[in-house]
Amino acid sequence: MKWKTMVAVRCVYATAGLGMVVAIGPVPVAHADVPAPADVAYPGTIRLAVDATDLDHRIFRVHEEIPVAAGPLTLLYPQWLPGNHAPRGPLDKLAGLAISGNGQPIAWKRDPVEVHAFHIDVPQGVSKLSIDFEFLSPQDSSQGRVVMTPDMLNLQWNTVALYPAGYYAHGITIAASARLPQGWQFGGALEVAAGESPNAIGTDGAVKFKPVAFSTLVDSPLFAGRHFKRVELADGKVPVHLNIVADDAKSLDIKPAQLKAHQDLVAQARKLYGSQHYDHYDFLLALTDQLGGIGLEHHRSSENSADPGYFTDWDKQAPGRDLLAHEYTHSWNGKFRRGADLTTPNFNVPMQGSLLWVYEGQTQYWGFVLAARSGLWSAEQARDAIALVAATYADNRPGFAWRDVQDTTNDPIVAQRRPLPYRNYQMSEDYYSAGQLIWLAVDAKLRELTHDKRSLDDFARAFFGVDDGSYVVKTYAFDDVAGTLNGVAPYDWAKFLHERVDAHAPPLDGLAASGWKLVYTDEPGAFQKTAEANRKTLDYSASLGLVVSSKDGKVADVRWDGPAFKAGLAPTSTLVAVNGREFKPERLKDAITAAKGPGAPVELLVKNGDEYKTVRVDYHGGLKYPHLERIVGTPDRLNAILAPRR
Template sequence: MHKRALFLLTSAALLAPFSNSFASDGPQPLPLPAKPPVAQDTPYPGTIDLHVVATDLDRHILSVSEHVPVPAALSAKGGDMVLLYPSWLPGNHSPTGPITQLGGLVVKVSAKTATWTRDTVDVNAFHIAVPAGAQALDVSFQTLSPITPEIGRVVMTPAIVNVQWNQTALYPAGYYTRDIPFRTSLTLPHGWGYGTALRPDAARKGTQAAGGDEVTFGVVPFNTLVDSPLFAGRYFRRIELTKTGDAPVSLDLVADRPEYLAATDEQIAVHRALVEQAQMLFGSHHYDHYDFLLALTNELGRIGLEHHQSSENSGPTGYFSKWDKTFPARDLLAHEYTHSWNGKFRRPADLWAPDFNTPQRGSLLWVYEGQTQYWGYVLAARAGLMTADQAKDAIAMVAATYDTRAGRTWRPLQDTTNDPVIAQRAALSWRSWQRSEDYYSEGQLVWLDADTLIRSLSGGKRSLDDFARAFFGVDNGSVVTRTYRFEDVVAALNGVQPYDWATFLRQRLDAVSAHAPLDGLARGGYALSYTDEPTPYIKAYEAIRKMRLFDFSIGFSINSKGMLTNVLWGGPSWKVGIAAGESIVAVNRQAYDADDLSDAIEQAKDGKAPISLLVRSGDRFRTVSIDYHGGLRYPHLVRLEGKDDVLGTILAARK
């Protein structure tokens, strides 16, 4: 036998026992338990009664009771009934249902305690042992909402309560949520006002209950209930924004203190203009009524979340009282209102799900959120919530942020649509390198690019406004969601202006690049530039967030306590090992002060000496020298000579 053949046979013989051992002697996985019943488009046989008590403000506890009819087929024989706690929440784009807040679960049948068991794989599913003959389950539990921001978003304060029904309800598995009717009642502290897209049951007027006031709402499907959160407050004001006879829109305000509710006639007028400008843009509405829920607070957790017939929003306490300083926060209402059309009525097909425990996919979030971000700025400017110059300054900051985002050299924009599931909006160590949900604001730049290209190709006769009306403005008055795919977006764009829109979009979504898509600025008549003076927008932005923005010079942002909140990957500070979460103690041997740091950055422009920083990381201190001599740099837009002010036209009010 050939020596090589003999060697191979001998080696195989020696390895055989080990190969067999690896294949058969090790442990094998146990089979997974059966999944909860898959949702079917079948009416649930009965109406679930839900009652929530929201009066325990000191302990931040919501008390919940539910009466759940048992389907006849299950009642006849008894067996396993599965109740689900909502996990995949619309608008969050990820499985963020706060299951950790559920406590004290008790299930009773005819006043006798029944056994429940949590599913070991799907921990949001509860199996109930239903005895034969059982007609209904009486379920009770508490929602143990966060007491401090360190635990989670605070939803109960001494003056405000934010009830999100997905946190206060279990629902039966095996049914589309649109097929499960709920009758809901709520007990609030005595005398409090409230705002919600839900409407009270006309047959059951509000009553005074033990410890508060009770209101009962009309029967709605569970998906509508979850899509209709509630703000209630000790200090409450409702402002009607539409004329009698129109689909009513109101601004429902709650606040930490009553003086924060004092809006002037001029301030109310621009909120009315927002509704008018949106109606002119889309040429339709997809709600019976709409409630802007707005909390002016330092105590309730921050939020901006869309719903079909309402939106949950929070703003600075000086939203009205310091009107000239709060404009960077005023595109929020325009953004969330746009979602009634883009996201709630028209929704990406892979983001629609039959219930709140079926995974969603966000491949088209650059439309859902990116175009909404675009219209948020545009509508805010058209309505007067921001001036055109303020909106241009805001766009300059967006353009600069994404043009200097190092992570765009390895991670395409399309991949960021997975980020809600990957990161679930947790803090990131190196956001500029990791990227986050960049489909929002880089998506905004893509749609500015598309808008200006349509205007250029059509000689100014058509624009993205025409796309908005054609795509989102169909079926006026309908509240039934219509889904779409990438091909539908391309077809609608081609219907407005023929072009190779598929390639246009895929290039901006799938390619990696050192720079952001800024062609829309150039076609709009502007270029991104930098000066040593912050724009009024940046000054107001810094004041609202109590921070200073040095991202485009020394390469970091820093809060009012001297802690670094963001460090740019590859920037001057990154190069000397500075990271987010550390604190600046001293600048050039002087105790840290933000204005002194600004002076030091400017003084270093002579190129002689580096900037010396004393940095604290936990209990450790070190001194670093940053060899940066470029001075302060803040983004703004400059007009391009010989170019029309197309961006100004985009931002101008429609008449």
């Protein structure tokens, strides 16, 4: 990328009613002297050493050695991160940057436009740069995701490395090592250097890894911790491991049935795709209240976090048990097969996400399905989870009046997962769950067209299961998706997909086509009860049109133009009293019930900032909790979809 554009600017000011034209120019609008990446090998091997032992200050200390030649050089800090689909490299956490050669300091200058780029002039006679800096990881969630605690850490290599501009990431070789706290163990997809024991830390506290391409390094994070367990989910030629770190040793207690469900997840995924695009796979799972939450895909691993009671409080953890199935699916969908506009040569070339409704939407679909097929969920739990998704789009996405699913594929860049005041109206990354419903419709249509002889399973094998054993990314475009569907069952799939992806209406037709319909009752199912208890929320989005904290009455969401919105409620306000009595969860529930039919409106005392006011919500429909109900006389395709493959 090289821009050296100069423009003349004409600015018009109104002064005392007189239009004044002031010519200002030429003005530099961009000046980025950053070499474009080329598909050639970088000469030599970069060495990267990370000291991750400063738990007190939560600091990663970095030393890097880069072979160089004399002349201009630009170093890049990774900005556009795979799986984030956005420019979210935490550059603000880099500090103390010092560069030297032959023991002498070398000046660096940050690019004023491409601020992730650092320019230097390598002096004659210098063949290697020594680079030192710190990654000051967040102390609490207000500063970003917490990645280091007294008991565990998450080392993401993109946060602790600079790399030379002008090269594809796969053309840069890097040998990494990490010094970990004494007595800790670690898991990850990287293989240790020759002569080192697998997953072993040397006597100096460091673990040394085999040299790999920089693209592979960034795709291979570590979890390490004081309390660690590694279990096999599949052995043989292509092993799969579950690497667990926890805040407390007791969280590592896995019952045989729980282990079998995770082993069956691997088996069911292999049956689905008929291939593997890794030589080994490592689930990284943190059971924690301290480390920041994560679910992030990689080609040979995934970063995941869950409640400390994931195993020990199994019955209360069902709502989060599709996470591993989702991230594992990404090894095929997102890492091996990837939308062409998300496939960039290095980590500082902008990405586009036009096909995220395939990348994430179909992965969300398979995450639910594989959770059911493996036994991580029962079929009933899976149906209850689908009911919650369907209810969101039936009753709580008024944003479809002005947006469609396709436009939300821009949201990783637009919103970057920041909190939104009215998410249901603004919408954000709805390509996940709305995309999931689109793929349910596709699956049902394939089954209908083939008299239930073929399904989306056949698409998955044909699209993601090709080139068994290959690690090379295979890109795709919209026509490849439609064409593969046409090979499963001839139909105008391009039209079918566009009618849902580009529509200003939620894609709900797949539910009926699968033999089920969305209904509401005045009692939540066990799955929803658990989900609300875990999140400490009360979800009345289908009735009053709000979601509120069960702990303190703070309003988390208000449905745009819903009953609560029309009464004057807004997110972040707090419910102080219900019908003249102090707010308690059961009182709000009772008030909604009492207002049903000809009852009086629900009266709420609301605190908004330092203002208190009474609002009356004119809603009389009673409690509404979503469930799925069979459509009599239709094929039950949904349960067929959820059934394990034998």
